[in-house]
Amino acid sequence: MRDSLKQLTLTRFREFVREPEALFWSLAFPIILSIGLGIAFRNRPAEVVQVAIVGDSAGAAPALDALRKAGGFAAERLDSTRARLALRTGKVAVVVNIPATGRVEFEYDDTRPDSRIARVLANDAIQRGAGRADPIPATERYVRDRGSRYIDFVVPGLLGMGLMGNGVWGIGFAVVDARRKRLLKRFMATPMSRAEYLASFLISRFVLLVIEVLMLVGFAALAFGVPVRGSWLQLGAICALGALAFCAVGLLIAARPKTIEGANGLMNLAMLPMWILSGVFFSSENFPSAIQPVIQALPLTAVNDALRANMLRGAGLDVVGPELAIILAWAAVCFVLALRLFRWR
């Protein structure tokens, strides 16, 4: 490696490592976010259904029995006033009235989904307890798979978001700051190679990328058991390609602005739509089909889809061909435009 390229690359690392805030936002922040989301959206065990039973008739005791036997209920006998209060304050999901043997009345708010489920389940248990036989025997098989939880969905999204943020901010701010400080112009006054100057950004970006990916994916795997079903090598390739595309976007954004404020506005303009539309925190399928072609063409959507295909479905690179093509196209178009528009002073 030529000494100038080495020194430029070392400069990139020094500037990055000696800026504690940059370190935090690019390396620690995605992990903190994944911890928060992992806790907030952790899968709880199947919930116990809270039921109140009202009525002195002889039918009340067998109903209580039936609920206990069925399991999954926390049922208690209350008088009608307290039962109503418990329902209103959400302590129970449904009140079961047994006015006489052989009759049952459910009291609940039909707009509350948990109440409607509780009504169906309680009714089911009571009817079976009273001797109902199902014409078709049914058995259950629970699927609580790693890979289908929210945390599994969100970690590849956070990874993609990190690739975008670090590419765009990492290059954009550094270049615009150098232009603002007349440092770019000063470099132009030396025999420095412009290609090497730009290459130093890419090299440092790729090295940091490895750290970034290993930290987030490693943490998610250890703490939450988020799977990487595809090949690690291919995951690395997707990340590298994504990083390249976002570096190109960052370079394009940084091609002209002379102030950090100006660059910041452009960066937000570029990234905000992708944070929302590209399926970081929730699936991009939620948006109307009319704008789906646009969403699918965004680089972050392609990166996120490819990362999820690899990590969650174990898909190979051949499966994510279209996504990779989109990412490559963004990289190529943005680099060409950036180099054409770039102001060195």
Add this chain to the structure above:
Amino acid sequence: MTDTALAIRALHKSYGDVHAVTNLDLSVTSGECFGLLGPNGAGKTTTIEICEGLLEPDSGDVEVLGMRWQTNERTLREHLGIQLQETQLSEKLTVTETVRLFRSFFQAGREVADVIALVQLDEKSTARVGTLSGGQKQRLAIACAIVGDPKLLFLDEPTTGLDPQSRRQLWELIDQFRTEGRTVLLTTHYMDEAERLCDRVAIVDHGKVIALDTPRALIASIGAEHVVGFTLEVEAALDDQALRALDGVSAVRRDNHAFELESTELRRTVPALLAFLERQRLPLAELHTHSATLEDVFVSLTGRHLRDA
């Protein structure tokens, strides 16, 4: 082309309607320190940046070290040392890292440690640039400019904003560079700096060279070696003609209530002035004299002072 380091002919540069440089000719000889002296906005920076190949002139011919920017940019860059106004070097890097970075851009150059020692930053070599004082930062900028072992050094207002001690340190540094037989082109709006450092000075105003010679010859050209300045206790309409007629006076200038007489012979002018004021019964508020400087040259050429032009 051995002995002309820099030749500029008929240089023009405008920004919109503003003519920054108009029909400017200059020639800098190898081994000399050449100064562009003028007030802010005179076109000094535009001129030097065109010479540095950082700005395109609208028209005119620029030849640096016998080469032209259009055809020999790469070679030229290897042989020029440049310090720009207002460059902020990366604050996160240390002094050594910064100089080493600049050294790496040049195929040949000086030892990093030697250059740092030369600009007297050895004690600060591991300090971050962000912790340096203004004078130290400026010496670092010079270190970055000379680490490529340039034949020609461009300095754009190297001491602007520095304290007197830092300025003297920088002057010594520039002197030292010169004694090695290299060429320096510097811009400044400090007349004392130009007088102290430069073999020849071009006084620039409104994008034109209005005078060019050695500092001594420029001062001699105004036909006066001394300046007598005075103010009166009361406002009085003094007759310029009468003052001009005083012994030894070659020119009279006034700035509101302050008068300045250019004098060829102080020992005759001062008694004559005192006697003249005595006769007019005008008491003096202040009287001072100084040897003529480049500042006086500028004032006599433009009627304005360098600092408020």
